[in-house]
Amino acid sequence: xxxxxxxxxxxxxxxxxxxxxxxxxxxxDKKSSREEIKANAEExxxxxxxxxxxxxxxxxxxxxxxxxxGKDGTIRTIMKGINPQSCQVVSFKAPxxxxxxxxxLWRIHAAVPRRGHIGIFNRSHYEDVLIVRVHNLVxxxxxxxxxxxxxxxxxxxxxxxxxxxxxxxHISKEEQRKRLQDRIDNPDxxxxxxxxxxxxxxxxxxxxxxxxxxxxxxxxxxxxxxxVPSDVEWHRNLVVSQLLRDTLSRLDPQWPDGKADFxxxxxx
Numbered sequence: 001x002x003x004x005x006x007x008x009x010x011x012x013x014x015x016x017x018x019x020x021x022x023x024x025x026x027x028x029d030k031k032s033s034r035e036e037i038k039a040n041a042e043e044x045x046x047x048x049x050x051x052x053x054x055x056x057x058x059x060x061x062x063x064x065x066x067x068x069x070g071k072d073g074t075i076r077t078i079m080k081g082i083n084p085q086s087c088q089v090v091s092f093k094a095p096x097x098x099x100x101x102x103x104x105l106w107r108i109h110a111a112v113p114r115r116g117h118i119g120i121f122n123r124s125h126y127e128d129v130l131i132v133r134v135h136n137l138v139x140x141x142x143x144x145x146x147x148x149x150x151x152x153x154x155x156x157x158x159x160x161x162x163x164x165x166x167x168x169x170h171i172s173k174e175e176q177r178k179r180l181q182d183r184i185d186n187p188d189x190x191x192x193x194x195x196x197x198x199x200x201x202x203x204x205x206x207x208x209x210x211x212x213x214x215x216x217x218x219x220x221x222x223x224x225x226x227x228v229p230s231d232v233e234w235h236r237n238l239v240v241s242q243l244l245r246d247t248l249s250r251l252d253p254q255w256p257d258g259k260a261d262f263x264x265x266x267x268x
Contacts, residue, residue, distance in 0.1 A: 005226035023229035055116035065169030068179035
């Protein structure tokens with residue numbers, strides 16, 4: 001049985017506490033999931049080559065989630081074998097002074113993948129209704145208007161040939177505790193740990209509420225949100241891999257016709 005993410009239908013409320021974080025796809029385990037992800041990657045590599053050659057459409061995978069939800073690990077696992085020339089990963093950190101002098105989508109739009117490319121946002125424009133909201137970086141009357149702006153902007157992307165795949169990597173508070181503790185206890189993982197993560201963890205409930213609103217308000221017919229139970233890492237990777245593969249398969253990009261029939265030419 002193929003793993004299926006939980007899609008939030010337009011207008012449907014999102015109550016994260018009612019959605020499981022620990023799921024294992026029936027018929028799969030850690031070993032078989034790796035084999036399936038490898039098979040998906042091989043198929044995606046061919047589809048990505050055709051997408052690149054066709055140069056008519058693009059795919060944008062948006063990954064959001066609490067700290068330690070596995071955004072980096074998901075990208076590293078599912079994109080093996082994809083030609084890096086046709087794939088780009090963008091991580092959005094705190095905006096620069098120049099970026100703050102523009103509207104909040106200015107820096108995001110500049111990072112949208114070109115036609116023929118697969119883009120991955122490791123965090124995204126949704127930070128401007130998440131961390132901005134939780135930390136009161138702008139007034140509520142400012143960030144509360146951004147949901148409609150995001151929906152309109154995503155619709156522009158879709159109408160111009162970019163397919164959005166939005167995934168929220170859903171982990172439990174207890175699983176986050178374990179992963180943070182692992183980073184602290186393992187010296188080889190210290191580079192991943194930031195003491196600020198512990199301060200952010202204290203705001204867990206605020207972030208959950210912010211995510212629920214963002215997902216419910218911005219799951220649209222043209223760009224729905226998918227909830228991916230992520231306490232089990234191999235299940236998380238399998239779900240996102242399957243979702244991205246299915247998206248590329250539905251696009252079914254085609255090799256372009258040659259500019260001419262060159263058969264018969266002999267290179268001396």
